[in-house]
Amino acid sequence: MNARKKFRPLTWVLLILWALVVLFPFYWMVLTSIKDYGAYNAEYIPSFFTLSPTVENYVQVFTEVDLGRYLLNTVIFTVITTALMVFVTILAAFAFARMEFAGKNLLFTAFLALMMIPSELVVITNFQTITEWNMRNTFLGLILPSVTSVFYIYLLRETFAQVPDSLYYAAKVDGTSDWRYLWKVMVPICRPTVVTITILKVIECWNLYIWPSLITDDPKYYLVSNGIQEIRESGFGRANIPAMMAAVVVISIPLILLFLGYRKQIMSGVARGGTKG
Template sequence: MQSKKILVYILLVLGALTMLLPFFWMVSTAFKTGFEALQTPPTWLPKHFQWGNWVRAWQAAPFATYLINSVVVSLATTLGQLVTSILAAFAFAKLNFSGKKVLFTILLATMMVPGEMLIIPNFVTLSELHLVNTYGALIVPWLASFFAVFTLRQSFASVPDQLYYAARLDGASDWQFLWRVLVPNAKSTITAIGLLQIIGSWNSFMWPLIVTNTEKMRTLPVGLQAFSSDSGVQYPELMAASTFVILPMVVMYLLLNKYVVAGISNTGIKG
């Protein structure tokens, strides 16, 4: 039994090191010279730390503008998705209406559609609405997610129906029961969904690249293109920029990690 535990710990440590290695290499390369970054065999640590790489990385593009855009888009999509998901999940979990099961099944089936298939239809729709290269193009398509609805519905459904009926008999409206009972009870799940969405929005590259065509609307991941050109890639500056793009999400995840684990566990979803 003891040997099995030791084996499990060894495998977990090896897995953790494997996951951390790319981040270590990114930060290490951010302090190297261009020659060291391409040196063969590679060096793990720079001989002389090049702090100027970070300054040049920040000045290579209007990253302050990209940062503001990323914050606005991430917060707007996350808040919007939470509101739509909470309302839809409540309807599917506690309300009775005609076609409820059929509609839920149809929406559940949409989770099997690859996101790449929706890029062209979404872009054409936004073009017709004259929203390309605006915050609307970056935000509107991501204001709803059936994965979030499904996850929250599982959490809301775990609350006994008897509690809902008792609240209704006491004079509470559906709106009051939702915000005073269900939402507080599912706060860990809601936090997990919000965290996953904000990380996904922050790291999004393809969609912002497609629907924006000026620097004033670009987001941070798209801004990393500034370090790639026909003459090559400036790896030290690129790694420095990548570090300060990723760092806020890493810190946020480390602070809220327990809510992600608790939120997914509460839904009953098995991996």
């Protein structure tokens, strides 16, 4: 006990230093976003503070680039994609965890093997398929490739498997259908994991860059990731870093608030899904 008390101050010092290292990029992002364009370019040595902050960069990203529309598109894409993904994940996880059918274990093993396929290969095949179906520059083309996730199905399946079989057998004796048992018993019991995969999917959709850049070239369907690229390449030129940082701050705020509000559910859901027995 004495040894633990002896090293406790050192532990706190190391944790504080690590927190500063992690948080510094966010500080630098906000600081750059409130610097004047000319003042930023005039800095030969980077300054760690500014005496003349400005909100001009934030005004520019909403007036000279249609960032508001891109935010709306991203919200629509994120909500629909996440809802479909959670629905598909719950059904697939329940099938692998509770239902009995021929070749279930072999199929689940093959399903997990899909995680070994590089994502770049999947992007290529998805792009070819969506193009052949004439779904480029549509929300449907953006959404369809993102409605399934092997990892989330595996995570939820492991959580479903922890629910005692006796509950299932008791429900069947009472005449409860599998569909009703799933939504009235399994999902409420495993709510932390369901909330976790929902939040993680929201973050994934919000930060998606490669697929929207490939499948859309019409500004009507741009997401926020395309908007940042537009600021860099055509909105203000490659040198306007303060405007880009202002856009990144605006885009990051919803995710930061989401994580801070549901951090306990995320941690408990991941811990529960990774523990069996």
